[in-house]
Amino acid sequence: xxxxxxxxxxxxxxxxxxxxxxxxxxxxxxxxxxxxxxxxxxxxxxxxxxxxxxxxxxxxxxxxxxxxxxxxxxxxxxxxxxxxxxxxxxxxxxxxxxxxxxxxxxxxxxxxxxx
Amino acid sequence: xxxxxxxxxxxxxxxxxxxxxxxxxxxxxxxxxxxxxxxxxxxxxxxxxxxxxxxxxxxxxxxxxxxxxxxxxxxxxxxxxxxxxxxxxxxxxxxxxxxxxxxxxxxxxxxxxx
Numbered sequence: 001x002x003x004x005x006x007x008x009x010x011x012x013x014x015x016x017x018x019x020x021x022x023x024x025x026x027x028x029x030x031x032x033x034x035x036x037x038x039x040x041x042x043x044x045x046x047x048x049x050x051x052x053x054x055x056x057x058x059x060x061x062x063x064x065x066x067x068x069x070x071x072x073x074x075x076x077x078x079x080x081x082x083x084x085x086x087x088x089x090x091x092x093x094x095x096x097x098x099x100x101x102x103x104x105x106x107x108x109x110x111x112x113x114x115x
Numbered sequence: 116x117x118x119x120x121x122x123x124x125x126x127x128x129x130x131x132x133x134x135x136x137x138x139x140x141x142x143x144x145x146x147x148x149x150x151x152x153x154x155x156x157x158x159x160x161x162x163x164x165x166x167x168x169x170x171x172x173x174x175x176x177x178x179x180x181x182x183x184x185x186x187x188x189x190x191x192x193x194x195x196x197x198x199x200x201x202x203x204x205x206x207x208x209x210x211x212x213x214x215x216x217x218x219x220x221x222x223x224x225x226x227x228x229x
Contacts, residue, residue, distance in 0.1 A: 033216060042119075042205055042219035043159075058216060090158060104217060106151075106158035 003027070006091050006107040014115050019078045021110050023091030031094040032074040033104065034058075034066065036087040043090060049074055081114045088112070117142040117208045121220035129228050130198055136191040136223045138206030145211040148189040150180055153203040153222075162204070165189060176200070201227045 004025040013019050023032065030051050035043040035058075045058030047066040055066050063085060065077045074093075078085055088111050092104040122137040140146065147166050151159040163174025170182040180191045189206060203224050207217040 035219075040221055042121075042221040043207075043217070044219070045216045048216050092159075103161050103164065106160070108158045109156075 004091060004093055004105055004107040006089075006110050008110060009108065010111045012113045012115065013081050015082060016080050019081050019112065021076045021078075021089055021091075021112070023074045023076070023107060025072055025074075025091075025093040025105075027093065027095070027105075028071055029093035029095050029105075030071070031104075032068065033092040033094075034064075034074070034076045035090045035092065036060065036085075037090060037109070038087050046076065046089075078112075081112075083114050086112060086114045117144075117146060117210060117218045119206050119208055119218055119220035121204075121206055121223050123223050124221065125224045125226065127226045127228060128196055131195050133194050134192065134196050134200075134225065136204050136206075136225065138189045138191065138220060140187050140189065140206070140208045142187075142208060142210065146208045147211055148180075148182060149207040149209070149217065150174065150178070150189070150191050151205045151207060151219075152176075153205065155202070159205065162191070196225070196227050198227050198229065200225060 007022045033048045034046040037043045044060050049055045049068040052071050088109050090109050091107040094104045118141045120139045128134045149164045150162040153159050163172045165172045165182045173179045178193050203222045205222050206220040
């Protein structure tokens, strides 16, 4: 009963390097999301996915790339990390269905520091 | 598009006292409303949500919230707080149609003191 997991939990990298944050869920939820959390901003949506091979931009997508080849995985890649991408990243998932009010379940987060 | 304003960034309160965390939202369409709690170094956990029907919603850990459409508010309340309620609380909205992504407020830090 792992639920939703994220790896790594902590990451330190340097400016310009590529970084991939992993998200894995065991519920077969159709929807998955990536948020970043910064002081004073709450959580902001980076990308989301409605199903495998279907992704869409959120509020702050610049500098990030996502893919969803399998329902259970939703990796987030920082193509060339910048200091402004230092943040806490949360992955979330939600069930599909005709109703849109399904609860989103959040992973434990990844703390990323870009030097 | 939707937006959420949490009016207080920090709320200090003594143990066993009542508390209210304020949330106002803006949207051109009907919305669903949520309160999430984040304990230190953890992910977010759903406290309660308003979808439709009764405007008073009860959630976990003794929390409740009241939806006020005319004032576009969704304030969170608890009649008697415990030390263990110390956490960050986030109000969030999603449109009732279309993309189901959440728009979050900036959070309110509840600090319960003995």
